[in-house]
Amino acid sequence: MGRRVAAAVPVLFAVSVLTFLMVHLAPGNPVTLMVPDYASPEVVAQITHHLGLDLPWPTQYWLYLVHALHGDLGSSIRDGTPVLAEIAARFPYTVQLTLVALVVSVVIGIPLGVVAAVHRGRWLDLGAMFLSVVWVAAPSFYLALLMQVYFSNDLSWLPVAGYAGPLFSLAWLKAIAMPSTSLGARTAAILARLTRSSFLEAEQSDYVRTAHAKGLTRRVVQYKHVLKNALIPVITVVGLELGGLLGGAFITETIFAWPGVGRLGVQAIFNRDLPVIQGTVLLTAVAFVGVNLLVDLAYAFSDPRVRYA
Amino acid sequence: MFRRPLALVTLLGLLLAACGGSAATTTATKSGSASGATAAASTAPKVLTIAYTDDPTSLDPQKTPSVGLVHSLIYDTLVVQGADLQYHPDLATSWTIAPDGKSITFQLRKDVTFSDGTPFNADAVKFTFDRLLDPKTASPGKSFLGTLTSTTVVDPYTVRLDFSAPYAPIFNSLSTDFCAIISPTAVQKEGDSFGQQPVGTGPFIFKNWAKGQSITLEKNPNYKWGPYYYSNPGPAQYDQIVFKELPEENTRVLALKSGEVQISDVPATSLSVIQSDPNINLVKTQSQGVTYLGFNVSRAPWNDPKVRQAIAHLIQRDPIVQVGLGGLGVPQFTPIPTNVWGFDQSVADQEYNYDPAAAKSILESDGYTPGSDGIMTKGGKPLSMEILTYTTQPYPRVAQVVQNQIQAGGIQVTIKTLEAASLLALTPTGNFDSILIAYGWSDPDILYYFFDSANLKTSNRVHLTDPSVDALLLKGRTTVDPTARAAVYKDLQQTIDQLAPWIPLYSIVSETGISKSVAGVQVLPSGTMLLLDAHPASGS
Numbered sequence: 001m002g003r004r005v006a007a008a009v010p011v012l013f014a015v016s017v018l019t020f021l022m023v024h025l026a027p028g029n030p031v032t033l034m035v036p037d038y039a040s041p042e043v044v045a046q047i048t049h050h051l052g053l054d055l056p057w058p059t060q061y062w063l064y065l066v067h068a069l070h071g072d073l074g075s076s077i078r079d080g081t082p083v084l085a086e087i088a089a090r091f092p093y094t095v096q097l098t099l100v101a102l103v104v105s106v107v108i109g110i111p112l113g114v115v116a117a118v119h120r121g122r123w124l125d126l127g128a129m130f131l132s133v134v135w136v137a138a139p140s141f142y143l144a145l146l147m148q149v150y151f152s153n154d155l156s157w158l159p160v161a162g163y164a165g166p167l168f169s170l171a172w173l174k175a176i177a178m179p180s181t182s183l184g185a186r187t188a189a190i191l192a193r194l195t196r197s198s199f200l201e202a203e204q205s206d207y208v209r210t211a212h213a214k215g216l217t218r219r220v221v222q223y224k225h226v227l228k229n230a231l232i233p234v235i236t237v238v239g240l241e242l243g244g245l246l247g248g249a250f251i252t253e254t255i256f257a258w259p260g261v262g263r264l265g266v267q268a269i270f271n272r273d274l275p276v277i278q279g280t281v282l283l284t285a286v287a288f289v290g291v292n293l294l295v296d297l298a299y300a301f302s303d304p305r306v307r308y309a
Numbered sequence: 310m311f312r313r314p315l316a317l318v319t320l321l322g323l324l325l326a327a328c329g330g331s332a333a334t335t336t337a338t339k340s341g342s343a344s345g346a347t348a349a350a351s352t353a354p355k356v357l358t359i360a361y362t363d364d365p366t367s368l369d370p371q372k373t374p375s376v377g378l379v380h381s382l383i384y385d386t387l388v389v390q391g392a393d394l395q396y397h398p399d400l401a402t403s404w405t406i407a408p409d410g411k412s413i414t415f416q417l418r419k420d421v422t423f424s425d426g427t428p429f430n431a432d433a434v435k436f437t438f439d440r441l442l443d444p445k446t447a448s449p450g451k452s453f454l455g456t457l458t459s460t461t462v463v464d465p466y467t468v469r470l471d472f473s474a475p476y477a478p479i480f481n482s483l484s485t486d487f488c489a490i491i492s493p494t495a496v497q498k499e500g501d502s503f504g505q506q507p508v509g510t511g512p513f514i515f516k517n518w519a520k521g522q523s524i525t526l527e528k529n530p531n532y533k534w535g536p537y538y539y540s541n542p543g544p545a546q547y548d549q550i551v552f553k554e555l556p557e558e559n560t561r562v563l564a565l566k567s568g569e570v571q572i573s574d575v576p577a578t579s580l581s582v583i584q585s586d587p588n589i590n591l592v593k594t595q596s597q598g599v600t601y602l603g604f605n606v607s608r609a610p611w612n613d614p615k616v617r618q619a620i621a622h623l624i625q626r627d628p629i630v631q632v633g634l635g636g637l638g639v640p641q642f643t644p645i646p647t648n649v650w651g652f653d654q655s656v657a658d659q660e661y662n663y664d665p666a667a668a669k670s671i672l673e674s675d676g677y678t679p680g681s682d683g684i685m686t687k688g689g690k691p692l693s694m695e696i697l698t699y700t701t702q703p704y705p706r707v708a709q710v711v712q713n714q715i716q717a718g719g720i721q722v723t724i725k726t727l728e729a730a731s732l733l734a735l736t737p738t739g740n741f742d743s744i745l746i747a748y749g750w751s752d753p754d755i756l757y758y759f760f761d762s763a764n765l766k767t768s769n770r771v772h773l774t775d776p777s778v779d780a781l782l783l784k785g786r787t788t789v790d791p792t793a794r795a796a797v798y799k800d801l802q803q804t805i806d807q808l809a810p811w812i813p814l815y816s817i818v819s820e821t822g823i824s825k826s827v828a829g830v831q832v833l834p835s836g837t838m839l840l841l842d843a844h845p846a847s848g849s
Contacts, residue, residue, distance in 0.1 A: 027735065161557075
């Protein structure tokens with residue numbers, strides 16, 4: 001376990017070096033985006049110096065690293081707010097959205113896959129698989145727009161966009177309903193297809209034949225033996241998807257004006273706001289590594305054959 | 310694990326609850342203050358909700374590259390520019406310019422206080438400009454003060470600005486929110502976080518900023534010093550203005566239609582949807598700027614004015630506006646747009662008209678001959694240009710229309726799109742043929758930055774070096790008398806017209822959708838919305 005946590009350190013270090021290099025190799029001085037067209041060269045030089053952007057970049061990276069190790073991720077070069085505070089303010093919203101999207105996708109995806117497998121080759125199977133192809137293929141922004149037009153504009157049931165609190169209130173549910181569904185649709189479709197094939201594979205295994213031979217009912221075999229084993233690869237994917245959703249909710253966050261960290265990161269990229277880019281990428285990497293660690297643990301928990309020292 | 314699905318759900322619930330903790334505190338202040346206002350008034354507070362695209366960089370006007378509606382509601386300026394393009398009193402009641410043009414003395418209003426209770430006086434004005442000039446502030450707006458050297462308090466309500474050389478654009482600068490007067494006590498108290506807790510003398514008071522969500526302003530109940538263009542000097546009629554961040558344009562349109570916001574911009578693609586909505590009015594605003602095709606005049610063959618003039622004769626502005634902008638533009642012929650002080654109609658009238666025959670004869674007189682494929686060629690080299698523009702619409706679309714028009718005259722044209730930072734980094738290197746970009750500003754002195762040889766490494770993107778242009782630009786910024794100054798800019802427009810480093814194309818027109826439940830909104834030529842007179846429409 002400890003070794004696995006330690007393995008995350010070089011990953012995070014590499015991530016920070018790579019993001020730093022990528023931002024610095026991209027053309028364009030961030031200061032030119034921060035000043036009006038008509039700023040004199042002296043003003044540009046003054047601001048560049050003020051932000052420490054005139055230092056050689058190995059020095060800049062070293063300073064960044066030293067500060068980061070002291071828990072200071074720097075301040076936005078655009079508005080001067082500390083990166084950590086900015087991310088801490090945004091991250092909860094992304095986590096809320098991601099977790100609800102994951103719940104939506106698990107609740108829809110896994111039963112859909114089971115139904116399809118149990119009714120293999122029949123119209124229920126075809127219908128479920130058709131639906132999942134549509135969900136995988138339709139871009140999330142398209143689904144989002146359709147939902148906005150239908151549920152907000154035509155029916156006036158849900159707000160078009162924006163966050164509403166407090167947590168778990170009716171207003172919150174209404175606000176999160178469309179973003180989480182449009183974000184979770186793709187994952188639901190992937191889970192449905194995966195559950196179906198994994199379920200069918202498990203049905204072929206020896207222990208299932210044994211269970212049938214023992215005279216267990218079809219229902220008991222399917223839920224106690226087949227489904228339980230079929231879900232092992234599904235958990236892995238749920239974990240991977242969770243990591244992906246945490247970092248990849250940008251489009252959904254933009255369309256639904258959700259104040260999450262994905263939007264913060266992309267705005268920072270457009271503004272060449274290096275400390276904020278570094279911070280959000282680092283956070284996404286930490287989240288991804290962390291989620292994978294949790295998945296491995298869940299794995300060991302559900303499958304006695306897997307053990308971590 | 311699967312035997313305990315409930316445990317999983319509970320775990321997720323706990324995680325969510327943990328995340329909700331800090332999220333709830335951000336919104337708590339907002340709902341707290343809102344309910345406080347409700348309790349105080351017997352009737353529900355009047356709230357105006359406005360959509361905006363992206364969080365402002367900072368609400369400190371000296372720390373932001375662009376000022377907007379939020380700044381204009383929190384702060385006041387010494388002078389304002391009216392619909393007549395002249396400057397009128399705001400916090401300054403009157404002013405006198407010294408005969409040598411090197412100092413201006415302002416008389417200030419005596420009945421003004423900042424929303425934190427600090428009195429507004431000459432000390433506050435001095436504090437504001439001293440901070441803007443201070444290199445430690447590193448203000449993007451510092452350039453607007455030009456040759457300003459110092460600010461002197463003459464008496465509590467008289468302040469003098471001293472310049473090392475006359476600086477004619479100063480009134481325009483002072484009318485923008487870059488030069489808005491800020492509360493000295495609040496700046497000293499808040500330090501670097503003044504941008505998150507701004508204090509001014511404006512008709513609205515900053516209340517709360519939930520990053521990525523909304524900015525809430527509350528009516529300044531003591532405000533009674535609104536400038537001349539308001540029918541009501543104050544206080545405002547709305548109790549609260551909520552700016553709601555909606556980055557996606559379709560979302561903004563849907564929010565406007567559903568009534569979640571009362572004011573929002575309307576993109577050209579959604580105009581028909583809004584036009585047919587009986588509950589929304591559309592207001593047009595022409596930007597005070599020009600989108601232009603600029604040549605890199607330091608690079609052959611674009612260093613030849615005849616080639617540039619020939620291309621100017623190939624441009625038809627109406628199709629560009631119709632096809633490229635869906636009709637939302639006003640054709641422009643000179644570098645100063647029609648709605649900015651200094652524009653000269655007589656120069657615009659002499660501009661290059663669409664005349665392919667003239668274009669052909671200019672090129673032929675310059676030694677070009679059409680090849681078998683119709684491409685104009687000189688010395689075995691076909692005439693071909695690359696247009697560099699932004700990746701965001703409408704630029705690529707406009708570039709395609711321009712490409713077609715120039716190609717019709719026998720010139721090969723390719724388009725290359727780059728995102729803003731890369732494009733702006735490329736132009737100083739001189740490694741390009743032409744650029745299709747835009748600018749916006751409310752004073753013609755802006756041309757100093759685009760054409761003066763002093764700015765070759767930065768904003769003079771077309772690399773123009775012309776002594777007569779430099780001389781006119783300098784005269785324009787040092788001639789304080791408006792009539793004499795207008796004559797300078799007329800000369801300048803004529804000279805630029807001859808040199809043709811730019812082909813001015815159009816000014817963008819933007820459409821703002823305003824719910825019919827809101828009345829009394831005015832829009833200035835600068836595009837600033839005036840909301841002091843805004844009020845709920847009767848019957849709604």
